[in-house]
Amino acid sequence: MVVSSQASAQTYAQEPSPEAIGSILVVDCGSSFTRVSLLERVESGYCFVAHAMVPTTAEPPWSDVSLGVRRAIEQLVGIIKRPLLDERATLYLPENRGKGVDLFVLTCSAGQPLQVVLAGLVNQISLSSLQRAAASSYVNVLGVIARDFVDENGGPEKDDSETIRRILSDVSLAEAEPLKTGAGLSDEDKIALIRQHRPDIVWVSGGTDGGSSEPVRDLVETVALACTLVDGSVRPAIVYAGNAELRSEIVELIGEEVELKVVDNVRPTLDTENLATARSAFQQAYVERKIQHLPGMADLVGWTSAPILSTAQALGYLVLYLERLYASGKGVLCADVGSANTVIATSLPPRTPTKAAGVSGDSTGILHTLQVGTGLGVGYGAPGLLERIGVERIGRWLPFDPEPGEVERVLLSKGVRPISVPEDRRELLIEQAAAREALRTVMEKTREMWRAAGGWGRTIPTLEPIIAGGGVLVHAPRPSQAVLMLLDAIEPVGITTFVLDPHGVAAALGATAVTQPFAAVQALDAGAFLSLGTVVAPVGRARPGDVVLRVKIEFEHDGGLEIEVKSGSLEMLPLRPGEKAVMELKPRRGISVGKIRGPVEVHGGAVGLVIDARGRPLRLPPDLDACRRLVQQWLWEMGA
């Protein structure tokens, strides 16, 4: 059975016209918390009215995700003092005589990750591409079947060995985290792998368009056979993303017994990568197979006029939209450190023409990356994070020596009680250390995508703004703690602004932008975000203690000051929310703060103006005592 890429059995509410939208209820169902926010139109656009947050109710004893949404809406009703739900606890839609809202937007990351097996010919080529496409959604790769066949169109034995080598060196993602390789598996092993894991989907890639055919056919045949041997109720579907010229044969070969979807070849030629449709298929599959099957989700689907998006997908839309809206020449980054997963979405402006092996780079040259660290979170994901990252790497961000087993106890317990909050400073710092490592891991993958895309090479793009969300950041007792976590993990360069998404509306606005861009653009300035401040991060070679930057600041109201910034230091200057200042930066020779001509206007925030002269990449001393002292010093310098 071949499934159309647009297939969906869900029925959505009718889409209202833009001018009819007076109020928007945005909801994000996360793994641990469900957040709802109300935005209402006033003369100048939308304004943020109120917010409520309750634990998500997808798991027993409730097992009904809509219950949490209704509880959150009830809480919101208690704040705004006007009815949103009728006597059957159904949302009034559209707003009528002060009851209900005009638009309901839902994003969700509470579903189980999509369980997949990836199959392809060459581990480092088509399978790496599949793996990169899979990283754009909540996906758990259960196993990899690799034939390790080198495409006959450009194998090393022929005349294209240079091309192969170049691609292998570009694909640093695969080198950083070896695939669960299934190279050399017998057909029986392949069948056993699929039967044992019972994935939701087996993805098959391999062969350039017009290239290898026989090995691809063999692979598909074995995969299809394995799928038919799985009980019908849990039989995996197959998504074919290989040699496009074989599509009709593949459809015939697989027949009716296994659900088949065909997407563009992820490697149409050896030196080009086309992930767009594969990514979209991964995201769609997650929504259709996981989110829409959450208990209680059917109720909510009826309230929304737009397709439900995963939180990561919606954040991807947001950064893409913002990059085009601001057109500042800088990139936009949105990070979400969640309970179960960590997501980083970026949109970078064109730098140089995208290389053929580019990861994304659409027709406008904009590089769009979306990286989901599935299972890398600081709630439900904390035990998995501990297992994958290790206690040493997390522990190095602590200013104290943890007791034996202390880090493990805190993080394993957090996995059991993901909504619990730390009551003492040690546990708080352990959670924040875990958040740094979750974010650093996903950020490193993002950088690899940038590098693989070409154009950016070793240069780190400047970002404006960096939007951050997720409980560990937005509920940090001091905003400066959130800033320090972001600085330590993202390591921005040049001048940037940090913005916090305290109510979890970023994803919902990304989802709104898909169908109601006008509403989304107005809602962006609705007051739902919190500016943390401006960050200046000079880069270049300098010895510790050398003056790397002279800064002259003229505050809008309170005079000015001049400071010298030394290499290795972290400075925090007061610049309150709503205040402006004019800053003149004089970097030392060999030090850069980006392309700046003349004085720069900067805006204040909850933290103010931060100058991070610790250098890039950030290096922690190998000696643990020195490392602890340095981490403590940074916490002091940031008042964190």
Add this chain to the structure above:
Amino acid sequence: MVYYPSVTRLLPLTTVRRERVLPVEGEVLVSAGARVESMSVVARAKVPGRYVILNVAQALRLAPDAADKRIALRPGQSVNAGQVVANRRIALGLVPRVVRVPQAGVVVAVGGGRVLLETAGQPVELRAFLPGRVENVLPRRGVLVETIGALIQGVWGVGGESFGVLKVLVEQPDEPLRARSIDVSCHGAVLVGGTTVDQDGLQQALELQVKGIIIGSLSPATLETARGMPFPVVATEGLGQAAMAQPVFQLLRTNEGREAAISGRTQLRWGAVRPEVVIPLPARSASLPPSPDTPLAAGLQVRVVRGPLTGAVGKVERMPSQPSTLETGARVWGAVVTFAEGEQRFIPNFNLELLG
């Protein structure tokens, strides 16, 4: 602010229903209404064996179509080891080439010059776990078993399921379970300790073939050893060093000498499964566990799940109308809880759960 906390079941007398399901479809051996014991086999199935592909075409050096004509087996056919799959005489008909079945099994498919064979599977038996009555039969999959008794949910567990007589080895819930207290009288028993159990204690329990351990907390250092034990270990408070909550300890102690079904199975998400202890009791009827939709309010019994008072049980005194500031500097909503000896403390809502 209305807050619906999570609930841990601690019920001295309730009706417990548990679905018992085979890993694959099979045969259900009992009928609705039947009485079962903990070890009664209620269903059985054969877990499929491995698949073997016999490449007949390659072995006989024939084209796939030609090989298919020589294959003497058909899908669905049971075969024995050594049975002939296909043969051909080569070298002027002087040398016979024979392909034989390597292992007994069933032919799944034939085609392309190959035979797909499923070897004989392993039988699996599903036991009732709870002694009681079969409430419902799930055709070909399993049963719903109902029993009446005490129910204690744990927080963290390892291992599978077991059944044995409860034996309390500590005087107080804040005493660790020590190796020296595990003696020969513990053979076949489900042991109850206070705070935690160390490596020596686990080893001693292993040697004396205990059926399970119920403890307040498991230390991360002993977690791996506990995972290697052939019996389940249930931690009622979680990971760390917290003592078993007094009401939990009291309920276990009250039932010392009774048989208990203990499950260490823990799944945090996607149909979460919590470790549990069920103590069947000779009562005729009992109500089902109460609805979990109870908002946090004054007078409710709660347990602290995080922070210095982890495991402490108290009563909600009042719900302040404003958030309070913790040592970390965070401002959070919470409840003022009265603990034993009258001590009152502010506890964040998110660090409380209902116990009952």
